[in-house]
Amino acid sequence: MKILIADDSRVMRQIVTRTLRQAGYDGHELIEAEDGAQLVQKANEESPDLVLSDWNMPNMTGIEALRALRASGNNTPFGFVTSEGTQEMRDTASAGGAIFLIAKPFTAEMFKEQLDPILG
Amino acid sequence: MSATMAPTGDDLQQIAEQVWASYLDTDGEKPLVPLPPDKLSRDVVAGVAVSGAWHGLVLVACSSTASKEAAAALLGMGADEVSEGDVDDALGELANVIGGNVKSLLPEPCTLGLPEVHNDADNDPWLTGDEICRFEATWMGEPMEVSVLEKPQGGETE
Numbered sequence: 001m002k003i004l005i006a007d008d009s010r011v012m013r014q015i016v017t018r019t020l021r022q023a024g025y026d027g028h029e030l031i032e033a034e035d036g037a038q039l040v041q042k043a044n045e046e047s048p049d050l051v052l053s054d055w056n057m058p059n060m061t062g063i064e065a066l067r068a069l070r071a072s073g074n075n076t077p078f079g080f081v082t083s084e085g086t087q088e089m090r091d092t093a094s095a096g097g098a099i100f101l102i103a104k105p106f107t108a109e110m111f112k113e114q115l116d117p118i119l120g
Numbered sequence: 121m122s123a124t125m126a127p128t129g130d131d132l133q134q135i136a137e138q139v140w141a142s143y144l145d146t147d148g149e150k151p152l153v154p155l156p157p158d159k160l161s162r163d164v165v166a167g168v169a170v171s172g173a174w175h176g177l178v179l180v181a182c183s184s185t186a187s188k189e190a191a192a193a194l195l196g197m198g199a200d201e202v203s204e205g206d207v208d209d210a211l212g213e214l215a216n217v218i219g220g221n222v223k224s225l226l227p228e229p230c231t232l233g234l235p236e237v238h239n240d241a242d243n244d245p246w247l248t249g250d251e252i253c254r255f256e257a258t259w260m261g262e263p264m265e266v267s268v269l270e271k272p273q274g275g276e277t278e
Contacts, residue, residue, distance in 0.1 A: 008234070009212065009213045009216070010206075010209055011194045011195060011206070011209045011210045012213050015194060056216070056232055056233075057234075082220065083216050083217045083219065083220025083221065084224070085220075086223075086224050088228065088229070103220070103221075104139075104142075104217040105138050105139045105141075105142030105217055106142065107142060
């Protein structure tokens, strides 16, 4: 499977990559986006099987990117990995079409809990 | 701000320890020790602005050595290999994660800004405000500090 990791922080993209490996998801193709606009572009051009996205990013936020994808008919499974995990944000994420929201700081176990149903 | 909505030093300690356990001390060998350092250092200050029902900053400050060690730990490389950009990214992300968790303790609705990293803390107008709480610690023998500053409503936070 192909997973698109979107975060404006290279450090966090690397932590997400490392956590995916620690959670046992080896062997998947990982691609990256540095902001929301790039997320939309790569989600449309490279057809990932899953998007893991930060919320707060320059150019276009994660929720704006999700809404843009859904508005254009792109229904790629989408989950947030973000530093804010309030109920309001979880509700907003869900209403926008996100499957889950993992709050930072996260653990490999938290990734497994959310990703096993998708990645097996 | 009402007392029930104000984060405390204990809150900051709990959040910081979670962040360290998840990202910087995953094997338990580099713990964040909740003891004030001999001398504080603000060589590098990373912060995120919070605006909305509450205005202020969540800051992470540390020595230059600690900032390089943090970047190295987060990126999985040696401290002598990290660039200035790596340090800014790493400290900014620490402030972002801690700020996101602190925001859940603040009045709603609030918006979290993108992280900024400042290297001249003593002369930086962005880094001013009324300190609400602080957590001082020692990490790898170096000073590490997390604090929350409130700015008067309508004050500049961007």
